[in-house]
Amino acid sequence: MIHLACLRGNIGYWTYYSTVIKIKDLVTDNRVITVSESEELYTQNINRILQREINQSRIKSLKKYIKENDERFFSSLIVAVHKGSPKWSDIDLFERIEIDGSEINQEQVNFLGSKFGILSLNGDEEIFALDGQHRLKGLRKAYEEDETIEDLEIPVIFVIHNHNQVEKTRRLFTVLNKYAEKPKGAELIILDEDDVAAINTRRLVIEHPILSKPNALSSSKSGAIPTNDNKSFTTLVTLYSINKKLYSQNASYYTVRPADDIIESLYQKSVAFWNTLFEVFPELINYTDEVENLTINEKPILRNDNSGGSLLLRPVGQELIANAYTKFLANELPEFKRKLRLIDFNLSGNIWKYIFWNEKMLGKEAKLKNNLLLFLLGKHTDVNIHREMTRVYNLNNQEYQNHIEQI
Incomplete structure (x- = not known):
């Protein structure tokens, strides 16, 4: 089991959990997989097409970047989690908090108190990347070749996938990949x-x-x-x-x-x-x-x-x-x-x-x-x-x- 310090937020339908995970915890035993490696969103024939969309040269470039660039940095992977028993535990804040001698009012304390917590994963979950599939594969390859990078911390955003609402997760996968405009x-x-x-x-x-x-x-x-x-x-x-x-x-x-x-x-x-x-x-x-x-x-x-x-x-x-x-x-x-x-x-x-x-x-x-x-x-x-x-x-x-x- 791993315990992840998180910030919890909400955008419309989705509650999300923003955290960091060490590379070794992310890729060992394929804890996080790609959409095409899961059968939750799409059938095997669709997954085969998605697999062909993976650009191997891009993965190779990302692997090299991770291994060789001391100033490496990634935007967050966005992953969906289902199955298993992911558990959220609130971290209570003290009622009275001062920053530079100025006390934070109770309304803000209450808001902050609902945002900090720990997300616990026992390993039985299936976690698949909705955004960042090339980055995930690049991280895998880099770790395979150089385990000294095991403690690098990768930003990850979790959303909770509901098997009975699979079309919502499919739509999120589509939006993240269809409308994300890469610099060119x-x-x-x-x-x-x-x-x-x-x-x-x-x-x-x-x-x-x-x-x-x-x-x-x-x-x-x-x-x-x-x-x-x-x-x-x-x-x-x-x-x-x-x-x-x-x-x-x-x-x-x-x-x-x-x-x-x-x-x-x-x-x-x-x-x-x-x-x-x-x-x-x-x-x-x-x-x-x-x-x-x-x-x-x-x-x-x-x-x-x-x-x-x-x-x-x-x-x-x-x-x-x-x-x-x-x-x-x-x-x-x-x-x-x-x-x-x-x-x-x-x-x-x-x-x-x-x-x-x-x-x-x-x-x-x-x-x-x-x-x-x-x-x-x-x-x-x-x-x-x-x-x-x-x-x-x-x-x-x-x-x-x-x-x-x-x-």
Whole structure:
């Protein structure tokens, strides 16, 4: 039997008990299980579908986070308990309580007295997670591999499940999972303190002399710049995506915060790329300063829905250049910069038409786009590049004239 110090509360139909449980007490003998491991809410065939919804890579990331991050923290698991004999015992408060010399009035004492208590579980209960199934599985895996974490305290909220009111618990399970909105896109980049790509994205927009300018960054929460925004240079999501290209690490690398010296060294990689781009195209600096009528190689720098404008002002174009940049060694960068300057990045021009632009932005042919820029820069000598371009032109009922040549 375990005894848990709790706060008791009520929201509508549900009385809940908020507590902490040590990892060993939570996972040993599967004291708490997932909904799909129970047959209380759903039948076996539904449970099989729920089981397939469990994301193993997410569990692996959570396991690593629990084991390796000293600043680990979780929001509460929400679990339903039924069967057995869970027992609530009130803890009586003294009638007279003073805080900093001020006495709490009797009404407040009575309220507090109904909230503190002990929840006792004898082990015969069935407890299943309504919210936090991935966290639960991550905790199991972490404890299997490292029992030294056994005393870590995990916040848990209990609700009492009534077998005769199973539809209410099903509805609660649905609400918790359907309406819980996870941070994503720009919001997640702003919040994440473990992902080094996110950490350095925030630093770029705070410290970099150009990317910190008011017009450098769109307020977009996605990677794209809104069509009605003709001033912003890039987006937070684009900076983040480029960081990940520059750092070239697997997904699990971004779940644990690296040492400060590693963060600094990766930040310098980010700075080096952006400094290179602004060195090659100083006109982009002027763009962030709202200088009008700018041109590069006698072509106007703009972004619009009629001609597409310059690929340099499109997040996809910036990511394209970042990808190419990673293919060049340090001693090759002078040649990279020289050739990059000579490329026509006009979307409706002869190079990018039908690949990036055809009266609107085109989202396919990612591999060909990357190969084409590398071909132009002399880094990719694929003899099939003209064949691929012919294919794309044919799809648009146009004839390719082998007009694209290396710089």
